[in-house]
Amino acid sequence: MSITIIIIAMGIISLFENGISLPTSVVLLIFAILFTVCTVFFQHRGAEYPWSLVGGAAGSLVITFVISSIIGGLIFITSGGLSSIPINTLLYSMSVCMIVSMISLNLASYKLQYI
Numbered sequence: 001m002s003i004t005i006i007i008i009a010m011g012i013i014s015l016f017e018n019g020i021s022l023p024t025s026v027v028l029l030i031f032a033i034l035f036t037v038c039t040v041f042f043q044h045r046g047a048e049y050p051w052s053l054v055g056g057a058a059g060s061l062v063i064t065f066v067i068s069s070i071i072g073g074l075i076f077i078t079s080g081g082l083s084s085i086p087i088n089t090l091l092y093s094m095s096v097c098m099i100v101s102m103i104s105l106n107l108a109s110y111k112l113q114y115i
Contacts, residue, residue: 002097008066009093011073014081021072030067032062
């Protein structure tokens with residue numbers, strides 16, 4: 001999970017340096033598929049009509065951003081962008097991401113046992 005967080009961070013760096021690495025049509029297709037899936041998910045959870053659309057839009061927006069960042073991060077790493085970052089910075093970021101991922105997993109498992 002910490003490696004995924006670092007790849008997302010690299011994707012955000014790539015987004016600011018080089019722009020969006022995916023074509024707009026692909027991003028829109030990912031958003032449309034996820035919008036449908038998230039809206040159906042919220043409807044099955046009992047959300048009422050307009051709120052299921054709002055929840056579906058918010059969920060698909062976040063997931064689309066994460067997917068685009070992961071793909072952009074992988075492109076950034078394979079194109080040699082990783083060599084511009086010092087090894088100490090990578091080790092610090094890996095340590096912080098490991099701590100954050102452990103806290104997130106523990107919090108998620110605690111919350112999910114009461115659902």
